[in-house]
Amino acid sequence: xxxxxxxxxxxxxxxxxxxxxxxxxxxxxxxxxxxxxxxxxxxxxxxxxxxxxxxxxxxxxxxxxxxxxxxxxxxxxxxxxxxxxxxxxxxxxxxxxxxxxxxxxxxxxxxxxxxxxxxxxxxxxxxxxxxxxxxxxxxxxxxxxxxxxxxxxxxxxxxxxxxxxxxxxxxxxxxxxxxxxxxxxxxxxxxxxxxxxxxxxxxxxxxxxx
Numbered sequence: 001x002x003x004x005x006x007x008x009x010x011x012x013x014x015x016x017x018x019x020x021x022x023x024x025x026x027x028x029x030x031x032x033x034x035x036x037x038x039x040x041x042x043x044x045x046x047x048x049x050x051x052x053x054x055x056x057x058x059x060x061x062x063x064x065x066x067x068x069x070x071x072x073x074x075x076x077x078x079x080x081x082x083x084x085x086x087x088x089x090x091x092x093x094x095x096x097x098x099x100x101x102x103x104x105x106x107x108x109x110x111x112x113x114x115x116x117x118x119x120x121x122x123x124x125x126x127x128x129x130x131x132x133x134x135x136x137x138x139x140x141x142x143x144x145x146x147x148x149x150x151x152x153x154x155x156x157x158x159x160x161x162x163x164x165x166x167x168x169x170x171x172x173x174x175x176x177x178x179x180x181x182x183x184x185x186x187x188x189x190x191x192x193x194x195x196x197x198x199x200x201x202x203x204x205x206x207x208x209x210x
Contacts, residue, residue, distance in 0.1 A: 010106040012099060013042035014133065016083070016092060020058050021175060021201060022070035023193045025168040029138055032165045033111050034076055037136065040106075041078055043099065044071050048083040048090040058206060060084040069196035093125040096132045108133040111163060117149060130159045138163040179207035 013033050019026065034042055046063045057063065064081055071077045082098065083090045092110070100108060110133040117137045120126055137160065150160055170192050178189060179201065190198040201207065
């Protein structure tokens, strides 16, 4: 998909997730999204009540604070707390509709991982999401995109795009497990998360086994 911008049309990106915690691959995705799609703004949206997560998430206040620390130095990124403030289960379609209403002339781009894309048809009102946003999929080491996945959306190919992103073998699950083991220090996880986030995790003693 061409990154050529139509005159007067804003490009707004949406990058949601638990951010439990935000890590260096999240930062790389945000930077790549801004550059490749020439976004005017990228909304980073920590999820509220995640209906699809089997495990309990860390407190919303912690995840929001870490997201703000992680992305604070990246121009054009806005950490948005609307899903944390919203009562009940968090659905992406609600966030996209709200952003479209606030920015009626904008083109919205939704950034997800290949693992999320493989389950996209299970998302609440996924057809409506395709109507509002261009879905930009980033490969991850655990789940590599295949042409077959794109073929499943015959007729909607123009609403799908790839995000070019170096594969980074880091995940929030890995970081939580390191911290729970009691062997990781703030210095050790600073290789995996932005330094302010590592300090926050250490200060608040997050992910420790009790």
